[in-house]
Amino acid sequence: MDTIRNYLMDNFEEDVSMFNEKYLESAEFYRRRYSTYSTILITPLFLSVVILIFFSMFGKREITIESPGQITPKKTLSLIQSTSNNKIDKINIHENQFVKKGEKLIEYKNSDGEITNKLLDLQIINTNNKITALDTFKNSILSGKNLFSKPDNFGYMNLYNNFLNQINDMNAGLQQTNSDRINDGNQAKNQVNTLGDSKKGLDAQIEKIQDVIKAIQSDRKVDNSNNYKYLFDNYNSQISDLSPDDKNKLKQDTLTELNTQINSLKDNKTSIDQQIAGIKVENTVSPNQVNAQIGQLKEKTIADIQNQRQSSELLIDQFEAKQKVQKIDDGDLVLKASNTGIVHLDTDLPM
Numbered sequence: 001m002d003t004i005r006n007y008l009m010d011n012f013e014e015d016v017s018m019f020n021e022k023y024l025e026s027a028e029f030y031r032r033r034y035s036t037y038s039t040i041l042i043t044p045l046f047l048s049v050v051i052l053i054f055f056s057m058f059g060k061r062e063i064t065i066e067s068p069g070q071i072t073p074k075k076t077l078s079l080i081q082s083t084s085n086n087k088i089d090k091i092n093i094h095e096n097q098f099v100k101k102g103e104k105l106i107e108y109k110n111s112d113g114e115i116t117n118k119l120l121d122l123q124i125i126n127t128n129n130k131i132t133a134l135d136t137f138k139n140s141i142l143s144g145k146n147l148f149s150k151p152d153n154f155g156y157m158n159l160y161n162n163f164l165n166q167i168n169d170m171n172a173g174l175q176q177t178n179s180d181r182i183n184d185g186n187q188a189k190n191q192v193n194t195l196g197d198s199k200k201g202l203d204a205q206i207e208k209i210q211d212v213i214k215a216i217q218s219d220r221k222v223d224n225s226n227n228y229k230y231l232f233d234n235y236n237s238q239i240s241d242l243s244p245d246d247k248n249k250l251k252q253d254t255l256t257e258l259n260t261q262i263n264s265l266k267d268n269k270t271s272i273d274q275q276i277a278g279i280k281v282e283n284t285v286s287p288n289q290v291n292a293q294i295g296q297l298k299e300k301t302i303a304d305i306q307n308q309r310q311s312s313e314l315l316i317d318q319f320e321a322k323q324k325v326q327k328i329d330d331g332d333l334v335l336k337a338s339n340t341g342i343v344h345l346d347t348d349l350p351m
Contacts, residue, residue: 101340116326124319127312130154134312138305141298163301170290170297178284185281192276199272202265209265213258216251231258 129152137156140147141163148157208226215222215232222232235254239247 096342098342099340104336117323120319120323120326124316127316127319131309131312133157134305134309138302141301141305163297166297167294170293174285174287174290181282181284188279188281191279195272195276199269202269202272206262206265209258209262213255216254216258228258 133148133152133154133156136147136152137160140160146157146160146164148160151157205227208228209231211226212222212228212232214220216235222229226232231254235250239250242250
């Protein structure tokens with residue numbers, strides 16, 4: 001060893017003789033001190049042993065032992081048991097599964113609830129369609145035009161057509177009434193004219209009889225055109241052979257008879273006047289009256305439409321309220337975890 005060391009030193013001295021002596025002396029010092037077997041091999045081994053002893057004193061050691069067994073909870077956090085009579089649709093848990101609070105464990109079928117929801121949806125759609133048809137009916141009345149593109153399922157298009165038919169009937173009735181009243185007026189005028197002519201004839205007869213009376217009273221002749229001249233002639237033929245008293249008596253009787261005929265004719269005139277007074281001519285109906293009736297019909301129909309619309313809106317509110325209740329009931333069809341923990345299935349419980 002000494003021979004080798006001397007050899008190495010001699011060679012090293014020869015190699016570094018050309019360098020700075022100050023640096024060579026420092027390098028030689030560290031090389032000789034630290035480049036030994038004790039620093040290269042023994043020191044790391046020693047440190048490893050110290051670290052191992054230190055770790056064994058203060059570190060935690062885990063020992064794994066394999067053995068069959070069962071882990072049971074120290075206490076039950078919550079007992080979950082369903083009281084639903086519905087069939088199970090889906091099971092989302094298994095033994096020793098970790099679940100969080102609110103997580104779905106079991107889902108149940110609800111055939112009746114699904115049918116109810118579908119029926120409620122159909123009723124809501126149907127009622128909304130009814131409201132739409134009512135609005136179209138109302139707008140058609142206000143605009144005076146049929147705004148229905150096709151017949152609806154609620155018959156409101158037919159009601160609108162019936163509404164138009166009523167208006168047409170009112171207008172046709174107005175025309176017919178006025179036509180009848182015009183005809184009646186013409187007939188009444190003809191009747192009045194006829195009765196007037198009869199009255200004039202009676203006046204002419206009264207006048208002729210009065211001419212006969214005047215002729216008898218004044219002993220003068222009667223015109224041959226007088227229809228009652230025969231009475232005067234009859235009177236003259238009888239009076240020629242009578243005594244003065246009989247003549248006077250015949251004269252008074254004849255005048256009385258003539259006045260009786262005049263009174264009868266006057267009674268006929270009074271009857272004619274009464275007939276003329278009883279004949280009444282009705283005036284034609286103003287279109288404003290029919291327009292007022294049409295306006296009343298519109299107001300009544302629109303009021304009925306509004307009442308039906310309000311009733312339909314109330315029905316929709318009721319259907320939606322039932323849907324909310326149904327959703328709450330559907331919430332009972334899902335069994336959720338009441339706490340966070342590990343699921344343990346108790347198969348000993350009675351089914």
